[in-house]
Amino acid sequence: MNLEDSTALQFDTPYMVIDFNQSLKNMKKVQSFADQHGKTLRPHSKTHKIPLFSKRQISLGAVGVCVQKVSEAEVMFDGGVEDILISNEVVTGIKTDRIADLASRGCRIKVAVDSEVGMSSLNESAREVGKEIDVIIDVDLGMDRCGILPDDFPGFLKKSSGYSNLTVYGIMAYDGNVADESRSERSRKVASEVETLTKLCKDYERINGEPQTVSVGATSTYDLWAEYDIITELQPGTYVYYDRRTTEYGASTMDEIAMGVVGTVMSKTHSNHAVIDAGYKSTSIDNGRYPILIMPSGDTAPVTSMSEEHTVCSDANQLKIGDRVLLLPSHACTTTDQWDKAAIFGLNEKPGTIEIKGRGMRE
Ligand SMILES: Cc1ncc(COP(=O)(O)O)c(C=O)c1O
Structure with missing residues (x-):
């Protein structure tokens, strides 16, 4: 800066104040890293919250964006971003109706799910507008926030296939908690997450066929995840600006x-x-x-x-x-x-x- x-x-x-040239360099650095490792990049837009930045990330090669809230998805879509993953749980009918409305307007909207309440509501909203909505199963690999616990994954996956207007397309796991200042400690933790995720991917394959997408990673871990073949997509966000924290842990x-x-x-x-x-x-x-x-x-x-x-x-x-x-x-x-x-x-x-x-x- x-x-x-x-x-x-x-x-x-x-x-x-934003230094756009530096931000652009950051965007290019992470995009080319993802390209070199054969992973798609779906940057989280919660860092900049500006459609123009997301569109620049997409023009550099990103497949779409993540948002955390339905209202953020609306802002991004109205700003010209068409492929949006709400990488967070949505459970109320008012919100799932808004998601269905985005789908009706042509948005390629996807939603993270970890409950039958959320899926039923989304399914109902999608049915009302005659759309199918893609959902990705959020799993908890140790962050202790949202996400299905690994032991409950097979049962949840089986149930999730029963919704007429929802299509399950993969697995998502966020691990922003893995932000130790020691890279080798982060690497050790990611390796252990990979072990669990590999097992979940096998469950997925047995029940539902090969997952189309396995989406993971934060600015603190995306480069470590990229070493593993089971991963298809990386979703870091903070890298667009970086900050004191990312500098402390060496990203x-x-x-x-x-x-x-x-x-x-x-x-x-x-x-x-x-x-x-x-x-x-x-x-x-x-x-x-x-x-x-x-x-x-x-x-x-x-x-x-x-x-x-x-x-x-x-x-x-x-x-x-x-x-x-x-x-x-x-x-x-x-x-x-x-x-x-x-x-x-x-x-x-x-x-x-x-x-x-x-x-x-x-x-
Ligand atoms: C689900 C999810 N994905 C990706 C990110 C991006 O993580 P980071 O900003 O650490 O790169 C976040 C950030 O909170 C998140 O909650």
Whole structure:
């Protein structure tokens, strides 16, 4: 992320800023990795939430996108993205009707499922509009979030084939929990997940024939999964911007981070202490982690506390009131969700702003 370009923009602070050229490099890096390993890439759009970015990822070779919410799927489809996997569970009739509506409008919509309640509702909504909807069975390989437990998989798969308007097309497993700073530890955990998944693929083949798609992976694990033949699709998301966290576990360098928040030093009442006009309403502190603060010199300074509107930095001798600084968030996705629009440079000839159309899409 280019500090000079980010802080030179003539916007009032705080503002979120995107380095589009860097983001494009990140997109190309992961796409060519997936291509080299013979896997399709279905990037998660929850990081950028911008249809234009998804369309760029698709034009580089991605097969479609993941979204987490029905409302995000609607934003993406209205923005011109046609192949969308809701990689999350949907159970209410209002939402499954909206999914069926997307299918009627020509969207190649797919949905992750882990319950009969969800499948019945989706089946009913699809039947009402005379459509068949593709579903992928979400399994829990250890994240302890959504997903069918491995022991229950064969029974669930058998039941899932009984819905007239649903077509089961594969298995999905998300493992964002595997984010250890040691790559060998992540590799060991993925190898153990592969063992379980291989067994589930055999169950699938016995009951339903070969799965068309086996979709897995996060920014912390996609490169490890790519080594295994049973995997067909990778679904990382954060790589489009990277962040402090991905840098800590070695998936990116600091230079590859493509989004941040620019703030101004607004108070400096004693020598070592500076306060920035952007707090956690501007920069997510998911898991209690503070952003990296970059000063005009390019050096970093420690963040010691944050509140809604303030970031406090100790050891800030170099800073003076009015200086612009760049905050590189610990989590890019949750930071993006705090902004209706972002400053962007590298997209057009002149820096401008871009609307974050999927921001705040909760249902
Ligand atoms: C189901 C699913 N797939 C993919 C991703 C992308 O993971 P990451 O942002 O770590 O690359 C997420 C992120 O939360 C997710 O929930």
